[in-house]
Amino acid sequence: MPTLDSRTPAGPLAEKWTKRKTDLKLVNPANKRKYTIIVVGTGLAGASAASSFGELGYNVLNFCFQDTPRRAHSIAAQGGINAAKSYQNDGDSVWRLFYDTIKGGDFRAREANVYRLAEVSNNIIDQATAQGVPFAREYGGTLANRSFGGALVSRTFYARGQTGQQLLIGAYQSLMRQVELGKVKMFPRTEMLDLIVIDGRARGIVTRDLVTGKVESFLADAVVLATGGYGNLYYLSTNAKGSNVTAAWRAHRKGAFFANPCYTQIHPTCIPRAGEYQSKLTLMSESLRNDGRIWVPKKSGDGRTPDQIPEGERDYYLERKYPTYGNLAPRDIASRAAKQACDAGLGVGPGGLGVYLDFSDSIKRLGAKAIGERYGNLFDMYNRITGENPFAVPMRIYPAVHYTMGGLWVDYDLMSNLPGLFVLGEANFSDHGANRLGASALMQGLADGYFVIPYTIGDYLARGGLAKADNGHADVKAAEAAVNSREKKLLGINGKHTVDWFHKKLGEIMWENVGMARTKESLEKAIQEIPALRDQFWRDVKVPGVEGEFNQELEKAGRVADFLELGELLSRDALDRNESCGGHFRSEFQTEDGEAKRNDAEYAYAAAWEWTGENKPWTLNKEPLVFENIQLQTRSYK
Amino acid sequence: MRLTLEIWRQKGADDAGRFVRYDHDDVSEHMSFLEMLDVLNQKLIGKGEEPVSFDSDCREGICGMCGFVVNGYPHGPQPLTTVCQLHMRHFHDGDVLRLEPFRAKAFPIIRDLAIDRSALDRVIMAGGYTSINAGGPRDANSILVGKKESDLSMDAAACIGCGACVAACPNASASLFTGGKISHLGLLPQGEPERKTRALSMVERHNAEGFGGCTVIGACAEACPKGLKLDFIARMNKDYLAGTLTFREEASGGGSG
Numbered sequence A: 001m002p003t004l005d006s007r008t009p010a011g012p013l014a015e016k017w018t019k020r021k022t023d024l025k026l027v028n029p030a031n032k033r034k035y036t037i038i039v040v041g042t043g044l045a046g047a048s049a050a051s052s053f054g055e056l057g058y059n060v061l062n063f064c065f066q067d068t069p070r071r072a073h074s075i076a077a078q079g080g081i082n083a084a085k086s087y088q089n090d091g092d093s094v095w096r097l098f099y100d101t102i103k104g105g106d107f108r109a110r111e112a113n114v115y116r117l118a119e120v121s122n123n124i125i126d127q128a129t130a131q132g133v134p135f136a137r138e139y140g141g142t143l144a145n146r147s148f149g150g151a152l153v154s155r156t157f158y159a160r161g162q163t164g165q166q167l168l169i170g171a172y173q174s175l176m177r178q179v180e181l182g183k184v185k186m187f188p189r190t191e192m193l194d195l196i197v198i199d200g201r202a203r204g205i206v207t208r209d210l211v212t213g214k215v216e217s218f219l220a221d222a223v224v225l226a227t228g229g230y231g232n233l234y235y236l237s238t239n240a241k242g243s244n245v246t247a248a249w250r251a252h253r254k255g256a257f258f259a260n261p262c263y264t265q266i267h268p269t270c271i272p273r274a275g276e277y278q279s280k281l282t283l284m285s286e287s288l289r290n291d292g293r294i295w296v297p298k299k300s301g302d303g304r305t306p307d308q309i310p311e312g313e314r315d316y317y318l319e320r321k322y323p324t325y326g327n328l329a330p331r332d333i334a335s336r337a338a339k340q341a342c343d344a345g346l347g348v349g350p351g352g353l354g355v356y357l358d359f360s361d362s363i364k365r366l367g368a369k370a371i372g373e374r375y376g377n378l379f380d381m382y383n384r385i386t387g388e389n390p391f392a393v394p395m396r397i398y399p400a401v402h403y404t405m406g407g408l409w410v411d412y413d414l415m416s417n418l419p420g421l422f423v424l425g426e427a428n429f430s431d432h433g434a435n436r437l438g439a440s441a442l443m444q445g446l447a448d449g450y451f452v453i454p455y456t457i458g459d460y461l462a463r464g465g466l467a468k469a470d471n472g473h474a475d476v477k478a479a480e481a482a483v484n485s486r487e488k489k490l491l492g493i494n495g496k497h498t499v500d501w502f503h504k505k506l507g508e509i510m511w512e513n514v515g516m517a518r519t520k521e522s523l524e525k526a527i528q529e530i531p532a533l534r535d536q537f538w539r540d541v542k543v544p545g546v547e548g549e550f551n552q553e554l555e556k557a558g559r560v561a562d563f564l565e566l567g568e569l570l571s572r573d574a575l576d577r578n579e580s581c582g583g584h585f586r587s588e589f590q591t592e593d594g595e596a597k598r599n600d601a602e603y604a605y606a607a608a609w610e611w612t613g614e615n616k617p618w619t620l621n622k623e624p625l626v627f628e629n630i631q632l633q634t635r636s637y638k
Numbered sequence B: 001m002r003l004t005l006e007i008w009r010q011k012g013a014d015d016a017g018r019f020v021r022y023d024h025d026d027v028s029e030h031m032s033f034l035e036m037l038d039v040l041n042q043k044l045i046g047k048g049e050e051p052v053s054f055d056s057d058c059r060e061g062i063c064g065m066c067g068f069v070v071n072g073y074p075h076g077p078q079p080l081t082t083v084c085q086l087h088m089r090h091f092h093d094g095d096v097l098r099l100e101p102f103r104a105k106a107f108p109i110i111r112d113l114a115i116d117r118s119a120l121d122r123v124i125m126a127g128g129y130t131s132i133n134a135g136g137p138r139d140a141n142s143i144l145v146g147k148k149e150s151d152l153s154m155d156a157a158a159c160i161g162c163g164a165c166v167a168a169c170p171n172a173s174a175s176l177f178t179g180g181k182i183s184h185l186g187l188l189p190q191g192e193p194e195r196k197t198r199a200l201s202m203v204e205r206h207n208a209e210g211f212g213g214c215t216v217i218g219a220c221a222e223a224c225p226k227g228l229k230l231d232f233i234a235r236m237n238k239d240y241l242a243g244t245l246t247f248r249e250e251a252s253g254g255g256s257g
């Protein structure tokens, strides 16, 4: 089985990034304008990369499928962003942030990347503040912090419940400045539908203009994907409706390895599903667990309203099982505990699929005003969706698919195995191992875009060797032809079921068999059912309209077609990993008290899957995870 | 419950467009407004008809992608609520709802309820930022910001760029949007150095994009799902005036020596 080299610099952990930066080749400033870089995505990762490239003098072509770059899904992040500033004087440090992240990821991430992430985290806060991001402040004018799951220090910076929005708007504004200066050319409502590879290097993309339907190719010296996560594979997730895997998947089919797809994060605190027509699930930020207490009735089938259940008859199960971390236990643990409670018949609300998140103690202790200041907009959102007031009755919450730790494999420089293809943010697999800690995705996206890729891409470009390529190149024509014929095919099937019908079916298969708990049997079932559904899709889907127009059903059809392939790979990866770690819980592998049981002897590697062709088995490549600085342990939050 | 929907259908910029009536008898009070339309679209596709085009992404009231007019109200009648967060429990069995796109010269219609709001991006391009590059800024806590100013700046920064304010305004002005950005940055020490030039160039771009002027009617603030206040327009006018008064060509050249 082939092994992969991460090209991590040698030397002590704390000096690796400095060493790499000194060794990197530089592009002469006067030559930067001769290079063109494609950036797909305008979320925190894409916008920060594109604006930084523009500032450095490169020509940038930047794409997103929304109508403006400011709407990328990063906008929805509520809770906050971590950094090792230690402004609270509570013992935080770069090392501690590094350690918490590695441990939170259940020892399945690459040490050197995580250390670099912690190292540059402080720069992010400085950068965002200089952009005018209105972080929450103390009365003295300094920045405020809150706590997030999986940490015993208070290192999370926030802007009310809209941290992602404010960070993204900061990055977007810098991006707009570069657009005005002519360094970045922006292509909103434009979807990447294929990667162009010439002489083994990523050289461009094929896109569809979502307004006119025009299919077109763009060429460049390097391609950067910052296209977000694939949680919508499950149909219902906390992701935005448009979030999809297409860009990454198309690159995968062109040779980029897809790593650890089975590491999916199920978030413990989401508003439960209300009915068949449900189109997405809404997250209630983890920050609520600072002041909310999670409980279920002790008695199965207890029909009383929450206020009528006396203290003694409530089970605050997280506080009971994990006295040290309590309600702030990491997400995978909190989600599984909620599922266990509901499986045991203790769930509340319709269908018994919910647990209480109760603020009454905090309201008694701090007053409704203080709680309103901290979480007002989240309470309002809950109230708008459910019609219930969390000041008066506890919230009902249930886990939902939220984040995907897996993604395209990248080396230390964030380059995939395909030379010239770089992958940033949630779209890559790099920093969160098998479980991501809260407030660490925003940190990673901005670290990648502002402080890592501007250095490493220069090294790639400075090494040269890129042949001239133009739109007449046979590989460009072939990629374009493939996109066109796939669209024609989708529109020509004219079958019985809508795209959404297939997407929901796929979601059901995934949630039932490849969700919070997986078994050999359930995974084998998924591996049978998904290809069958995929065949049915290509025989029986109904996509109305034509290609040369604004056609939202056609957009969705292409995305669902790719999910139907990813679903199979994800299930296979989960079946292959005979251990439980982080978000990947195999029921066969658990400790006596129901915790994940890792198998470090056999599975301390990243699984990077290689596409070998239509209907052919994937090849598994392994990147061994070497831990030189920390001791592998069983995670304990007790 | 059952609803009658009158929806604006327009194939593209060249099509004249018209309202089309749909009877929708499959509506639950727990649905969001957009889920109600999703269900309608599934039925239309099943019948071989064209589904209704409308934009949405986050469906959490934060991305600003959704937005159309319901019975004359941008984002519908519920205050401080985007149409993706509007739930059907606020409507009644038998209601007739008229859905049309946000209308303004600066917002061309793409199809049905989907519009082109890129003019708002171009207003930001004119100066809605602090002109700093990535790398090397000073420690965040070396810039102290009073909690009050910081909170007010956040109130202004909460704008989601949806364009409802423009749709609500009889002059199709984007002053609340523009004033929001000018206030967000102008209230912070980081935005101070460019406060006046920013106001000047953003307002000029706003006008050039075909948005109308503000005559302080206040319909924008009523329609704004994020509660932006008219005060932000006042702040914009003050900074704009200061900008015109102090405007002079930038000094050029690096000097001799």
Ligand SMILES: Cc1cc2nc3c(=O)[nH]c(=O)nc-3n(C[C@H](O)[C@H](O)[C@H](O)COP(=O)(O)OP(=O)(O)OC[C@H]3O[C@@H](n4cnc5c(N)ncnc54)[C@H](O)[C@@H]3O)c2cc1C
Pocket (backbone or CB within 6 Å): A040, A041, A042, A043, A044, A045, A046, A063, A064, A065, A066, A069, A072, A073, A074, A075, A076, A077, A078, A079, A080, A081, A163, A164, A190, A191, A192, A193, A226, A227, A228, A229, A238, A239, A240, A243, A244, A246, A247, A283, A402, A403, A424, A425, A426, A427, A438, A439, A440, A441, A442, A443, A445
């Ligand atoms: C509800 C919610 C709350 C969250 N809260 C937090 C939090 O508090 N703290 C935290 O750290 N993390 C949080 N996260 C996670 C975090 O927000 C995301 O992981 C992160 O923002 C992803 O950023 P990104 O730049 O990688 O991708 P995204 O922001 O998803 O951006 C993807 C971009 O790619 C573009 N794109 C995708 N495919 C294509 C294509 N084929 N063609 C063209 N363009 C394409 C999109 O248009 C978009 O611009 C939250 C996530 C959710 C869902």
Ligand code: SF4
Pocket (backbone or CB within 6 Å): B158, B159, B160, B161, B162, B163, B164, B165, B166, B176, B177, B180, B220, B223, B224, B225, B226, B227, B228
């Ligand atoms: S000011 Fe309000 S209505 Fe106008 S774009 Fe911003 S959020 Fe929308």
Ligand code: FES
Pocket (backbone or CB within 6 Å): B055, B056, B057, B058, B059, B060, B061, B062, B063, B064, B065, B066, B067, B082, B083, B084, B085, B160
């Ligand atoms: S869809 Fe994002 S605000 Fe409505």
